[in-house]
Amino acid sequence: MSQSIQFSTPSRTPHSLHLPQSQFHRPISSFSFRQFPLTSTVKYTSIRASSSPSPSPDLDSNSSQVLLSPNGTGAVKAEERSVVAAAVSTDTAGIDVDTVTEAELKENGFRSTRRTKLICTIGPATCGFEQLEALAEGGMNVARLNMCHGTRDWHRGVIRSVRRLNEEKGFAVAIMMDTEGSEIHMGDFGGESSAKTEDGEIWTFTVRAFDSSRPERTISVSYDGFAEDVRVGDELLVDGGMVRFEVIEKIGPDVKCLCTDPGLLLPRANLTFWRDGSLVRERNAMLPTISSKDWLDIDFGIAEGVDFIAVSFVKSAEVINHLKSYLAARSCGGDIGVIAKIESIDSLTNLEEIIRASDGAMVARGDLGAQIPLEQVPAAQQRIVQVCRALNKPVIVASQLLESMIEYPTPTRAEVADVSEAVRQRSDALMLSGESAMGQFPDKALTVLRSVSLRIERWWREEKRYESTPLQAIGSTFSDRISEEICNSAAKMANNLGVDAVFVYTKSGHMASLVSRCRPDCPIFAFTNTTSVRRRLNLQWGLIPFRLSFSDDMESNLNKTFSLLKSRGMIKSGDLVIAVSDMLQSIQVMNVP
Numbered sequence: 057m058s059q060s061i062q063f064s065t066p067s068r069t070p071h072s073l074h075l076p077q078s079q080f081h082r083p084i085s086s087f088s089f090r091q092f093p094l095t096s097t098v099k100y101t102s103i104r105a106s107s108s109p110s111p112s113p114d115l116d117s118n119s120s121q122v123l124l125s126p127n128g129t130g131a132v133k134a135e136e137r138s139v140v141a142a143a144v145s146t147d148t149a150g151i152d153v154d155t156v157t158e159a160e161l162k163e164n165g166f167r168s169t170r171r172t173k174l175i176c177t178i179g180p181a182t183c184g185f186e187q188l189e190a191l192a193e194g195g196m197n198v199a200r201l202n203m204c205h206g207t208r209d210w211h212r213g214v215i216r217s218v219r220r221l222n223e224e225k226g227f228a229v230a231i232m233m234d235t236e237g238s239e240i241h242m243g244d245f246g247g248e249s250s251a252k253t254e255d256g257e258i259w260t261f262t263v264r265a266f267d268s269s270r271p272e273r274t275i276s277v278s279y280d281g282f283a284e285d286v287r288v289g290d291e292l293l294v295d296g297g298m299v300r301f302e303v304i305e306k307i308g309p310d311v312k313c314l315c316t317d318p319g320l321l322l323p324r325a326n327l328t329f330w331r332d333g334s335l336v337r338e339r340n341a342m343l344p345t346i347s348s349k350d351w352l353d354i355d356f357g358i359a360e361g362v363d364f365i366a367v368s369f370v371k372s373a374e375v376i377n378h379l380k381s382y383l384a385a386r387s388c389g390g391d392i393g394v395i396a397k398i399e400s401i402d403s404l405t406n407l408e409e410i411i412r413a414s415d416g417a418m419v420a421r422g423d424l425g426a427q428i429p430l431e432q433v434p435a436a437q438q439r440i441v442q443v444c445r446a447l448n449k450p451v452i453v454a455s456q457l458l459e460s461m462i463e464y465p466t467p468t469r470a471e472v473a474d475v476s477e478a479v480r481q482r483s484d485a486l487m488l489s490g491e492s493a494m495g496q497f498p499d500k501a502l503t504v505l506r507s508v509s510l511r512i513e514r515w516w517r518e519e520k521r522y523e524s525t526p527l528q529a530i531g532s533t534f535s536d537r538i539s540e541e542i543c544n545s546a547a548k549m550a551n552n553l554g555v556d557a558v559f560v561y562t563k564s565g566h567m568a569s570l571v572s573r574c575r576p577d578c579p580i581f582a583f584t585n586t587t588s589v590r591r592r593l594n595l596q597w598g599l600i601p602f603r604l605s606f607s608d609d610m611e612s613n614l615n616k617t618f619s620l621l622k623s624r625g626m627i628k629s630g631d632l633v634i635a636v637s638d639m640l641q642s643i644q645v646m647n648v649p
């Protein structure tokens with residue numbers, strides 16, 4: 057039995073049920089309700105998988121291809137993977153699917169899929185093909201490249217490896233390029249990976265460049281005005297306060313500083329200075345958000361086809377709009393999502409307009425914690441997550457989630473609690489920084505994120521903690537409003553009826569993000585017909601993105617999807633699904649035949 061509600065023109069409507077006009081801003085299309093036996097209306101359309109008797113004439117040559125993302129969760133054991141891989145190659149040729157999600161769905165069913173997405177910063181510890189593959193199998197949805205470090209050739213190598221991994225193994229790992237920005241930071245250490253400071257030591261921060269080796273206890277600073285801007289008595293914070301100094305003397309381009317809070321200095325760490333308890337913003341506040349080096353990196357990102365550009369130290373919506381128009385003109389189809397990094401006082405002041413202009417946001421707690429008092433960071437995080445949810449933009453919680461795992465194989469209890477809180481807030485994604493870029497245990501850190509996410513999500517479901525706060529309407533056109541209401545209703549029905557999955561058919565991905573925004577209690581299978589949209593959807597909460605060529609005819613789409621997924625053992629007869637689509641604005645509830 058299938059039941060459907062659809063918005064359509066009256067002439068196409070079998071039974072019209074007119075709603076009071078006052079509920080809508082203008083005369084509307086009718087609201088229809090129909091009920092039909094699935095067996096008579098949803099016929100099996102044959103597919104080009106070996107389980108199907110013959111190819112269907114109405115499907116194009118790509119039609120039997122389903123690509124599925126590594127949203128699945130569990131660490132699938134190597135033997136299990138090879139069994140699945142063997143089954144894939146013999147049984148259902150022509151369908152690409154990654155083995156991790158597939159095995160997970162087969163073994164534990166829909167409920168087991170992880171909803172929170174995971175981002176790994178790639179660095180020397182993880183840039184090899186096998187290391188990237190291990191991360192993808194461990195659940196990495198997005199690989200982040202920080203343009204503060206490495207050469208463009210190095211980044212190109214990583215991007216190409218991730219692409220190859222996607223092509224060869226069916227993953228949909230997206231690439232996020234993170235700009236350097238022009239805030240003040242320290243230089244490289246000329247070969248050394250870090251430098252240790254001790255309490256009471258005197259270090260020199262200088263705007264001089266070094267040709268050869270770095271003099272002992274000397275650090276170069278990226279910003280030419282540094283020595284002029286600081287004053288004796290200022291406090292100098294490295295990496296948001298991981299190490300602290302007090303300015304004791306200025307000698308031309310050199311600034312002598314006394315170490316007051318010792319720790320490890322990492323190359324290119326950010327520097328901020330504080331006077332009388334406030335962050336000092338002098339001429340450095342006038343530095344451009346996107347520097348000339350960043351524009352070259354952005355051109356590089358466009359050429360290499362990155363999926364997201366994360367903009368560091370955004371101050372206003374203007375810079376986001378500027379970049380978006382540049383991308384629209386330069387990258388065909390405006391395929392690159394722009395993520396605003398919220399890591400400055402200005403970005404908090406202009407939060408709503410920045411998020412409205414962006415395609416997503418990152419709570420960049422590292423630098424944010426250097427600009428506002430540390431105890432204000434948790435409240436800022438919660439606010440950013442809420443604003444993003446309200447405006448339907450994916451939100452990433454980043455920095456120091458598992459900082460101790462750079463050196464140790466197990467996290468602290470406090471770190472686990474922090475990760476749990478970000479999952480509980482229902483942020484779209486969690487990000488590893490140094491833990492995966494240069495730490496000793498990148499795979500273990502990813503496993504911790506994965507298992508903590510799964511546990512908290514399960515706890516949330518067991519407690520039946522559905523969203524109680526209503527989401528504000530955001531659509532600007534009437535059609536957008538309809539899509540939004542359909543998705544809100546689909547999510548609510550999914551929770552109330554306890555369905556196994558929501559299926560969403562979407563060309564641009566917008567409809568999938570609207571369902572994700574509601575954070576329904578079940579996974580969301582998002583079917584889209586382009587590979588780039590599929591990768592971008594991989595950043596969003598609860599979405600398991602597939603690439604599938606589909607038509608405007610929902611019944612044939614459903615038939616095809618059921619056949620494909622059933623033949624791979626990913627769904628079975630009797631599973632209850634809700635299907636929504638942005639081609640034909642409709643909701644259908646049905647059991648898989």
Ligand SMILES: Nc1ncnc2c1ncn2[C@@H]1O[C@H](COP(=O)(O)OP(=O)(O)OP(=O)(O)O)[C@@H](O)[C@H]1O
Pocket residue numbers: 177178179180202204205206234322323324325326368422423455488489490491493494
């Ligand atoms: N491509 C790379 N090459 C070498 N080291 C890297 C690379 N990417 C990251 N790292 C190392 O990992 C550490 C953490 O990386 P990450 O990019 O997350 O820094 P961050 O300070 O969180 O980000 P941002 O600079 O954007 O504020 C860096 O300090 C650096 O030591």
Ligand SMILES: CC(=O)C(=O)O
Pocket residue numbers: 368397399419420421422423424454455489
């Ligand atoms: C990720 C980042 O840029 C920060 O936390 O500062």
Ligand SMILES: [K+]
Pocket residue numbers: 202203204234235236237368
């Ligand atoms: K950066």
Ligand SMILES: [Mg+2]
Pocket residue numbers: 368399420422423
């Ligand atoms: Mg930062």
